[in-house]
Each structure stands twice: as C-alpha cells, then as structure tokens.
Amino acid sequence: MANPSILILAGDGIGPEVMAEVKKIIGWYDAKRGITFDVSEDLVGGCAYDKHGTPLHDDTMAKAQDVDCVLLGAVGGPKYDSLDFSVKPERGLLRLRKEMDLYSNLRPAQCFDALADFSSLKKEVVAGLDIVIVRELTSGVYFGEPRGIFTEGNERVGINTQRYTESEIARVARSAFELARRRNNKVCSMEKANVMESGILWRQVVQEIHDKEYPDVELSHMYADAGAMQLCRWPKQFDVIVTDNLFGDLLSDAAAMLTGSLGMLPSASLGAPMANGRPKALYEPVHGSAPDIAGQGKANPIACILSFAMALRYSFDLGEEATRLEQAVEKVLADGVRTADLMGPEGGVPVSTSAMGDAIIAAL
Amino acid sequence: MANPSILILAGDGIGPEVMAEVKKIIGWYDAKRGITFDVSEDLVGGCAYDKHGTPLHDDTMAKAQDVDCVLLGAVGGPKYDSLDFSVKPERGLLRLRKEMDLYSNLRPAQCFDALADFSSLKKEVVAGLDIVIVRELTSGVYFGEPRGIFTEGNERVGINTQRYTESEIARVARSAFELARRRNNKVCSMEKANVMESGILWRQVVQEIHDKEYPDVELSHMYADAGAMQLCRWPKQFDVIVTDNLFGDLLSDAAAMLTGSLGMLPSASLGAPMANGRPKALYEPVHGSAPDIAGQGKANPIACILSFAMALRYSFDLGEEATRLEQAVEKVLADGVRTADLMGPEGGVPVSTSAMGDAIIAAL
Ligand SMILES: CC(C)[C@H](C(=O)O)[C@@H](O)C(=O)O
Ligand SMILES: CC(C)[C@H](C(=O)O)[C@@H](O)C(=O)O
Numbered sequence: 033m034a035n036p037s038i039l040i041l042a043g044d045g046i047g048p049e050v051m052a053e054v055k056k057i058i059g060w061y062d063a064k065r066g067i068t069f070d071v072s073e074d075l076v077g078g079c080a081y082d083k084h085g086t087p088l089h090d091d092t093m094a095k096a097q098d099v100d101c102v103l104l105g106a107v108g109g110p111k112y113d114s115l116d117f118s119v120k121p122e123r124g125l126l127r128l129r130k131e132m133d134l135y136s137n138l139r140p141a142q143c144f145d146a147l148a149d150f151s152s153l154k155k156e157v158v159a160g161l162d163i164v165i166v167r168e169l170t171s172g173v174y175f176g177e178p179r180g181i182f183t184e185g186n187e188r189v190g191i192n193t194q195r196y197t198e199s200e201i202a203r204v205a206r207s208a209f210e211l212a213r214r215r216n217n218k219v220c221s222m223e224k225a226n227v228m229e230s231g232i233l234w235r236q237v238v239q240e241i242h243d244k245e246y247p248d249v250e251l252s253h254m255y256a257d258a259g260a261m262q263l264c265r266w267p268k269q270f271d272v273i274v275t276d277n278l279f280g281d282l283l284s285d286a287a288a289m290l291t292g293s294l295g296m297l298p299s300a301s302l303g304a305p306m307a308n309g310r311p312k313a314l315y316e317p318v319h320g321s322a323p324d325i326a327g328q329g330k331a332n333p334i335a336c337i338l339s340f341a342m343a344l345r346y347s348f349d350l351g352e353e354a355t356r357l358e359q360a361v362e363k364v365l366a367d368g369v370r371t372a373d374l375m376g377p378e379g380g381v382p383v384s385t386s387a388m389g390d391a392i393i394a395a396l
Numbered sequence: 397m398a399n400p401s402i403l404i405l406a407g408d409g410i411g412p413e414v415m416a417e418v419k420k421i422i423g424w425y426d427a428k429r430g431i432t433f434d435v436s437e438d439l440v441g442g443c444a445y446d447k448h449g450t451p452l453h454d455d456t457m458a459k460a461q462d463v464d465c466v467l468l469g470a471v472g473g474p475k476y477d478s479l480d481f482s483v484k485p486e487r488g489l490l491r492l493r494k495e496m497d498l499y500s501n502l503r504p505a506q507c508f509d510a511l512a513d514f515s516s517l518k519k520e521v522v523a524g525l526d527i528v529i530v531r532e533l534t535s536g537v538y539f540g541e542p543r544g545i546f547t548e549g550n551e552r553v554g555i556n557t558q559r560y561t562e563s564e565i566a567r568v569a570r571s572a573f574e575l576a577r578r579r580n581n582k583v584c585s586m587e588k589a590n591v592m593e594s595g596i597l598w599r600q601v602v603q604e605i606h607d608k609e610y611p612d613v614e615l616s617h618m619y620a621d622a623g624a625m626q627l628c629r630w631p632k633q634f635d636v637i638v639t640d641n642l643f644g645d646l647l648s649d650a651a652a653m654l655t656g657s658l659g660m661l662p663s664a665s666l667g668a669p670m671a672n673g674r675p676k677a678l679y680e681p682v683h684g685s686a687p688d689i690a691g692q693g694k695a696n697p698i699a700c701i702l703s704f705a706m707a708l709r710y711s712f713d714l715g716e717e718a719t720r721l722e723q724a725v726e727k728v729l730a731d732g733v734r735t736a737d738l739m740g741p742e743g744g745v746p747v748s749t750s751a752m753g754d755a756i757i758a759a760l
Contacts, residue, residue, distance in 0.1 A: 122590045152518055152628060153517050153628075157516045179593050181597050189597075190596065190597030191557065192593060193556075194537060196553065196554045198552045198553070226486045227537075228554075229481065257646050261649045261650060261653040261658075262653075264650050282621050282624045283646075285621040286627075289624075290628055
C-alpha cells in the first residue's frame with residue numbers, strides 16, 4: 033500500500049521557517065517510528081504569485097485534491113498589499129478552502145499552563161481553558177454572490193452577499209455535535225438571528241439537527257455580539273462553539289488572543305470523506321505570516337507543529353502519536369524553552385525557531 | 397423660545413427602572429439649574445407590541461422625528477423570543493435608527509478607575525482605558541436587500557446583503573475624524589478588505605476622506621479579525637475606531653466587556669443636523685434589557701444616566717453640565733457606592749437602582 037501523502041505549502045513570511053521544523057518532525061516519525069509519509073511541496077500565496085502570477089497555480093490545486101492532506105504555513109505580506117483583489121495571496125488560501133470544500137474549520141483555543149501568565153486576561157479567567165470554535169469555512173459572505181464594487185448613479189457601491197443553505201448549515205452543525213460528543217458534550221451556536229434572516233435559518237437548522245440526531249448534546253444559542261462579550265468575560269463557560277465563516281473569523285481570533293498562546297494555536301479544516309475514507313483536510317497555524325520577523329529565525333514553530341499533530345489525529349487516525357507530539361510540546365514549555373514571542377517580563381534568552389524544533393524532537 | 401424636547405422610550409426589562417433615575421436627574425436640572433426639558437414618553441419594543449401589535453407605532457415614530465432627542469432604555473425579553481422577525485422588539489429600535497438616519501453610533505469603552513479590578517483583563521491592560529468605537533448604524537448587512545429565507549430546489553436558503561455606498565462610508569468617516577480631532581487625533585478603520593469588496597471600498601473611501609479633508613489626523617487600517625485580537629491584547633493602542641454596522645456590533649460589545657464596566661457604558665447615535673442645528677439623536681445604554689433582574693431594583697442606572705450626559709453634550713451643547721454629571725458618577729463610584737453588578741469579591745452591601753440615582757443627585 034502507498035504511504036500516506038502530504039502536500040506542504042509553506043507559503044510566505046515565517047511560513048517556510050516554521051514548516052522546516054515540521055519537516056524535521058516528519059523525518060523523525062519516518063526514522064524512529066517507521067511512519068513514513070510521501071511529502072511533496074509547492075507554492076501558495078505571494079511566492080506563487082511571484083513565480084506564476086497567481087496565488088495558487090491550477091497544478092497545485094490539482095495536487096491538493098490528490099493528497100491525503102495539505103499542511104499550510106502562512107500567506108501574505110506588505111509586498112503584495114497593492115495587488116489586485118483577485119490575485120492577492122489570500123485568494124490562494126480561499127481557493128483551497130472552497131475547491132477542497134473544507135467546510136468545518138476546527139480552531140482550538142487552549143491555554144497552555146506554562147503560558148497562563150502570558151494572556152492579557154487574568155490568570156484565573158484563562159488557566160486551563162480548552163474550547164474549540166468550529167467555523168463554517170466554505171460559504172457565507174466570503175463566497176456569496178453578487179459581490180463587487182459597482183457604480184450606481186454617480187457613486188460607488190460595495191456589495192457582498194451572506195448566503196447559507198440548509199445543507200451547508202446542517203453539515204457544519206453535525207461536525208460540531210460530533211466533536212462535542214468526544215469532549216464535554218456542549219455546543220453553543222452563535223449568529224445574529226435578531227437582525228439577519230440567514231441567522232434565523234442558521235439557528236433553526238442547528239436546532240433541528242440537534243433534536244433529530246444529537247438530542248444527547250447540550251445545545252444553546254447566543255447572539256454573536258453577546259458571544260464576543262462572553263468570550264472576553266468567562267470563556268470557560270464554553271466547550272464547542274459553532275458559527276459561520278465571518279463571525280468565526282473574528283470570534284476565533286479573539287479567543288486565540290485571549291489564551292495568550294497565539295503562536296501556539298493550530299487549526300484543522302476538514303471536508304467530506306475521500307474514497308480512502310480520510311477526510312479532505314488542510315492544517316495550518318492560526319497565526320499569520322508575520323513579515324516583520326520573517327527570515328530571522330525568531331518565529332515560534334509550535335502552532336505549525338501542533339497543526340501537524342492535528343493531521344496525525346484527524347487525517348491518519350494516529351491519535352496516540354498526536355498526543356505524544358502534543359505532550360512533547362508541553363514538556364518543552366514546562367522546561368522553560370521559549371521562542372522570542374513567549375518571553376515573559378522576567379526575561380531570559382529566547383531560543384531560535386530551529387532550536388525549538390530540536391527541543392521538541394528531543395522530548396519525543 | 398420653546399424648551400428643548402426629549403422623548404423617553406424606556407422599553408422593556410430593566411429599561412423603565414434605569415430610566416426612572418434619569419427622570420429624577422432631569423427633574424434636578426429643572427429645579428436646581430433652571431434647565432428645563434419638555435419630556436414626553438412612549439413605548440418601544442415588547443411593551444409596544446403588547447399594546448399595539450408592533451414594536452414601534454407610527455405615531456411614536458413621528459414623535460421621535462419631531463423632538464430634539466430620544467432617550468431609549470432597552471428592548472427585548474424571552475416573552476418575545478418566538479415572535480415573528482418583523483415584529484420582534486429589536487425591529488422597533490432598528491426602525492428608529494434607520495428612519496431617523498442615525499448613521500454615527502458613538503460607543504465609548506472607558507474603564508472607570510474605581511472599577512479597574514473588575515475587568516476579566518489584567519488591571520494594567522485596562523486601567524485608564526478611554527477609546528470610542530464609531531459604528532455605522534443605518535446600513536450594511538442590517539438593512540441591505542435582498543434579504544430573507546427562500547426555497548431553492550428542495551432546501552431553504554438564508555440571505556442577507558452587505559451593502560455600502562460611498563456616501564454612507566464618507567459621512568461616518570467624517571464623524572470619526574471630527575471626534576478624533578477633539579480627542580487624541582488617531583483613527584483606526586476596521587474591515588475585511590482582504591475578503592470582502594465592500595471592505596475594499598470602505599478602506600478606499602476612508603483613506604480618500606482622510607487625505608482630502610483630515611490629513612492632520614493619524615489614520616491606520618486593520619482587518620476586523622486582527623482588530624478583535626488587538627482589542628483583547630492591548631486596547632490602549634486605539635483612540636477612535638471606525639467600522640461598519642456588523643463589525644461595530646461585535647467589536648463594541650467586546651470592548652465594552654473588556655472595561656469591566658458594562659453596566660456603565662452609554663452610547664449616542666447621531667444623524668444629520670435638523671433645522672434648529674441640533675443633530676438627530678438617540679441615546680441609549682450599551683447593556684440590554686436584562687430580563688433576569690428586571691423589576692427587582694437591582695439594575696445599575698449609570699449607563700442610562702451617562703447616556704443622558706451624552707445628550708447634554710451632543711444635543712444641547714451643555715458640555716459643562718455633561719462633565720458635571722460624569723464627575724458626580726465618578727465621585728459616587730470612588731465613594732464605594734455599588735449596585736449589585738459592581739460588587740467585587742470583597743463583598744459589601746449593594747444599593748438599589750434608586751439609591752444609586754439618589755447618590756448621584758446628592759453628588760451633583
Ligand atoms: C487570511 C484571511 C483570508 C483569513 C480569513 O479571513 O479567513 C484569515 O484571517 C483566517 O482566519 O484564516
Ligand atoms: C438589539 C440589537 C438589534 C442591537 C444590534 O444588533 O445592533 C444591539 O445588539 C446593539 O448593539 O445595539
């Protein structure tokens with residue numbers, strides 16, 4: 033049987049640096065555990081634009097459809113700010129999400145014990161925090177038509193369309209309920225049903241799927257503005273949050289920041305099962321391309337490494353190996369190994385991106 | 397000359413209780429300072445629905461158009477949850493905003509010294525915080541057409557439209573720049589120009605208005621998800637934030653919660669100048685109708701009282717009187733007078749809604 037396959041799209045900014053550490057870990061699994069992946073690499077984002085004039089070449093898209101999963105670093109940078117909307121680095125990422133139909137984006141917001149002091153929130157508010165935001169990733173205002181900038185009379189008008197079908201809502205709701213069953217069995221769904229009809233439909237469908245298929249899971253509904261408040265006030269009240277593409281973008285970023293562990297947080301974007309039973313999948317850190325520190329060996333590779341751990345769990349059914357890798361990360365943090373972004377006010381000497389990767393491999 | 401006129405719409409839940417304290421203060425201004433307002437009262441929200449079958453009667457709408465300003469308490473409650481979308485309490489509020497054309501919603505997020513410990517954020521992150529979110533309030537996805545729940549094939553589809561014209565963006569941008577000039581001269585504009593064309597237009601128009609009319613103000617742009625992060629990480633980096641209706645809804649609620657002073661925060665919604673030079677205006681607390689504590693004399697009236705202070709400043713050009721009232725509130729807080737929502741872990745005996753109002757009048 034062929035080895036499981038991974039397409040690495042390291043992207044821009046710190047993407048290649050943090051991905052280099054993941055490659056070391058993939059090498060370790062091959063050498064030490066006899067778990068071998070067929071790894072190929074390609075371009076996405078600004079670097080793809082530089083080479084091909086498009087942030088995602090059709091060949092790369094075809095490869096992504098063909099592998100067991102994609103690992104992505106980060107895209108974007110100031111160099112590309114003035115590009116036309118249609119070829120901006122982000123469009124490469126959005127095309128992958130849409131064409132692979134990765135509708136369920138799992139964004140854990142987890143506070144690492146060793147870093148609880150690091151949050152702008154009080155320690156008691158975040159210590160031990162472990163919630164997951166399930167964000168719908170292939171629809172909503174990100175992709176709805178009509179969209180564009182038009183001229184009406186003598187002025188410009190900017191238009192986007194928020195659009196959700198029943199089946200789009202149902203499938204991401206199912207994925208949230210499934211996840212909750214493996215966790216603390218609680219789902220909170222967020223929308224603006226008091227203002228938006230798409231939110232009313234969202235609430236109805238989530239409720240229907242719950243009542244019919246997951247009556248054992250505790251379900252609540254919250255307006256997204258109240259949700260933003262409650263995430264800031266007492267995030268531990270949540271287990272799994274399910275929400276749409278745009279609300280999920282804001283709420284998951286706020287939640288990630290709250291943990292104080294932004295450079296630490298992975299994400300998984302999952303679609304329907306392929307012929308081999310594995311879900312279509314893309315894994316990427318929550319952080320961006322951080323052009324200000326790119327190329328300096330300062331970046332924290334942990335979010336990208338933990339994204340690979342999610343790949344082990346969700347794509348390759350290697351849950352125990354995933355846990356092993358996560359525990360190695362925790363051990364290294366507990367030992368006080370820190371990249372620059374993790375330096376507290378006490379100071380100390382930060383390690384480089386590559387030394388952090390080495391420490392994690394040593395802990396494995 | 398006729399007295400300045402105010403329409404009070406106390407609304408639902410704790411609305412009438414907190415508004416009762418504002419009425420006492422209006423009485424104090426009449427008796428002690430010879431500043432007399434013509435006050436009328438009417439219904440909005442659930443109570444209007446109960447009486448008229450609509451959350452805002454046409455007569456009330458006409459009155460609101462006719463007065464110098466509206467003071468609103470809060471709308472909504474579980475009793476009305478199952479009502480049809482078109483007659484929900486919120487529609488009354490949204491109709492007022494739209495028909496009075498109140499495009500500029502000022503939401504200060506201010507941390508009161510006496511309450512800095514109260515935030516879920518670390519004291520150093522919020523102490524002294526004083527920023528204003530200027531939220532566009534009459535357009536965007538709240539009002540765009542087409543909207544609704546439709547049937548397509550054999551499933552339902554929920555649709556809303558995000559829509560901004562150039563002039564809608566320009567006028568709220570001007571209001572943010574004007575405000576910044578009276579503060580620390582910094583505006584940060586937030587959108588998702590990396591994903592939404594309406595965000596691209598937003599960014600362009602804000603930049604154009606800046607370059608042509610307010611080059612002296614420091615302007616920056618941020619994606620709204622990064623904005624949510626930065627509000628949680630280091631809110632003091634901001635002075636004035638300008639953003640659209642939906643992002644403003646989430647971001648201002650998050651910012652309000654961060655201050656730890658939710659029951660304390662007022663808002664002003666301003667439109668174009670009327671014939672008498674005063675702007676169309678509605679003032680309301682940021683908090684909701686809090687049905688769980690309604691009718692128990694527990695509610696904190698300060699947000700509603702500070703909303704009246706904003707009315708003194710923005711509608712009646714009584715800036716000094718507004719400051720006097722704000723200082724009275726600060727004094728009462730510094731003296732340790734607390735409603736139930738302001739009780740810290742040290743405990744103590746909370747005062748009632750009406751005792752808080754009395755204490756503020758005594759401090760005046
Ligand atoms: C880069 C951008 C297009 C993207 C988004 O808005 O979804 C990012 O913010 C994210 O959350 O993954
Ligand atoms: C009550 C609701 C319609 C309203 C809104 O979404 O604008 C509220 O959340 C607010 O922020 O004033």
